[in-house]
Amino acid sequence: MSFRTDIERLTGEVNRLAQRATVNKSSIARLAARINMINSVLVKDDSMRIVLTPDEAESHQKALREFHSLLEGAKDYLTIFSQDIQNVAPILGGENAKCDFDAFGDRLRRLLPRLVLTLRDEQKTGIVEEFSEAKMKKEDEEDAGADQDDAPVVPGEVEGQQPGGGNVVASEYGRPVCAAQDNPPMISMGELEFSPIPENEITGSERSELGSVYRGAYMNTPVAIKKLHVPDGGTHYDQQESQKSAKDLRKEAEVLMKFQSENVVRLLGICTDPGNYLLVMECADLGTLRDVLQDETYALPWDRRVRMGLEGARGLYTLHHGKTAMLHCDVNTRKFLVDRNMHVKLTGFGLTTTRSSARKHGRTSRRGRPSSTRHTVTFVAPERMGNINTPYDDRAESYSFGIVLLEIACRRPPFKDMGESAIAEFVKAGKTEDVPADCPAKFRHVIDACRAFDPALRPLSAEIADGLQDAFIQSVSMASS
Structure with a gap:
């Protein structure tokens, strides 16, 4: 069986599994449609293809292998969703699944430029537009919303995991979050509730050379508060060091603000009140x-x-x-x-x-x-x-x-x-x-x-x-x- 024929076979299996899905039907249908679009341009008449340089040909062949691997992964993944909902939910929560489908889409978008190397420019235009980042993001959000609306209730589903428990379903709803932006919001000490831990009680996971992390509350929600080790006033006060630390705090905050995602800790704001250089972040309850x-x-x-x-x-x-x-x-x-x-x-x-x-x-x-x-x-x-x-x-x-x-x-x-x-x-x-x-x-x-x-x-x-x-x-x- 030729490599291209096997890609055809796997695409057909993905389509059959998409029709049997019991949950996440919109996201699954979208993934199958995108795979079909790419497969359709791969099976065009060879006489219509342009000749590639050796480097381009090697890049194209590598992309085909990666696409084949993606199809195998998609087939195995969709097989899970064709099972009974009681078996699916404990393994793949709604937020998990959204991230997975987003990742499949991202992989397809990154592969596309190398997969269409053999096509003439006029043949590429339509599919390149279909895989634009903005268009895909909008479609993915719509699909995730539709899947959430159609999600069945699973008996016995419990959010969160206690010691000794199994897998869980994720939820970020009800938490204060910040959209990605350049300037971090300012928070005053009066808006925060936390009790500093005595120095001799701070463990290695809570303390570093640059600062210590405490648990606290902001807007009635548990948060993590990182305080820089900077004396502000008193015998050991160093104005230059204090100003440098404030600058460092802003730098770290600005980095956090630029990378808002499910797998990067969210920054809610910073505090630069005298003696309190703080980063206020979402709380990760279980620690490191x-x-x-x-x-x-x-x-x-x-x-x-x-x-x-x-x-x-x-x-x-x-x-x-x-x-x-x-x-x-x-x-x-x-x-x-x-x-x-x-x-x-x-x-x-x-x-x-x-x-x-x-x-x-x-x-x-x-x-x-x-x-x-x-x-x-x-x-x-x-x-x-x-x-x-x-x-x-x-x-x-x-x-x-x-x-x-x-x-x-x-x-x-x-x-x-x-x-x-x-x-x-x-x-x-x-x-x-x-x-x-x-x-x-x-x-x-x-x-x-x-x-x-x-x-x-x-x-x-x-x-x-x-x-x-x-x-x-x-x-x-x-x-x-």
């Missing part, structure tokens, strides 16, 4: 990703763990592909928070910078020391082990995220019984820790790819997110079979 992974009272089957990795990757992808593309520069399991519905959100943007700045200056902390000295060398890429001034780039960030994925798979900190020097030598020698034997194959593949010794072989955040979506579909299919 590391906290949750190490808490054995939480049931984390493979489909849940792969989902956590996928949501983390989507947060990183949002940062890397915003209007101002940026690098996080401090990726580790304490920089991802987990909310009460077990959803993962990227946070900790104190070191975030643009790609050009990262390449020019490497990765250093606000205090002038390499950030790896604060978080050990655990998440540092091998090429930066010997020289921390090696330019920091997307591939180095992919390695750090690969270690995050390894920790998710193992549910324990990487290199647990090794000191920093031993870790550095281990990694520089091209060695990697083992992934659990029962780890789903596609999840294992992404983890290993991210940890490749050669930076050029590591996937970028878009490829990581795509691979983890396929891994999630595999793990859900295994869980529901």
Whole structure:
């Protein structure tokens, strides 16, 4: 069977499954329609196609392989939705499904320019317009609304997860949120309710070099409040340091405001009252990703763990592909928070910078020391082990995220019984820790790819997110079979 014939076969299976869907019918129909549109231009008469350069031909063939992989994932994913609603709902909540369908659409939109390389310009126009980002976003919102209106009530459905519970259905309704904008809203101390924790009671997950995080309330809603460590007045007062910290606070807030998404922690506003430099953010009740992974009272089957990795990757992808593309520069399991519905959100943007700045200056902390000295060398890429001034780039960030994925798979900190020097030598020698034997194959593949010794072989955040979506579909299919 030829590659193109197999694409035809998979497209037909997607269409049959779309007709059998029991939930999310509008989103599923849209996905099938978009796949049909792309398939229709792939099967045109070869005599109508233009001749490609060798590089273009290789890019086109790679896109076809990626489209084939997407079709296999879509087939497996839609198979889940053809099951009884009682089996579907515990695994895929409404918000989860919307993110998944959005991701399929995003993958198709990114593939399209390479898939239509063989078409003449007049043949491309119509389909390119159909896959414009603005048009797709509008359609996706309409479909999600229609699916929500038609969603059946599932007996026994409970929102939120208690220790030892299974998967959950997400909901963001009723929370104060901020639309993406350039200037963060100002909040006064009088609008906040929180009690600072004595310094000797602040744990590692709540305190960093730059600030401490407290629980509080804003607009009668639980929030997280990050306070910078800046004395304002008194013996240790430093006006220059205070002004610099206020500037740093605004910088971190501005980064948060530009990247509003389901998998990036939401900023509600900032406070710059004297002595109180605060970031007010949505509350992630369960703490850091590391906290949750190490808490054995939480049931984390493979489909849940792969989902956590996928949501983390989507947060990183949002940062890397915003209007101002940026690098996080401090990726580790304490920089991802987990909310009460077990959803993962990227946070900790104190070191975030643009790609050009990262390449020019490497990765250093606000205090002038390499950030790896604060978080050990655990998440540092091998090429930066010997020289921390090696330019920091997307591939180095992919390695750090690969270690995050390894920790998710193992549910324990990487290199647990090794000191920093031993870790550095281990990694520089091209060695990697083992992934659990029962780890789903596609999840294992992404983890290993991210940890490749050669930076050029590591996937970028878009490829990581795509691979983890396929891994999630595999793990859900295994869980529901």
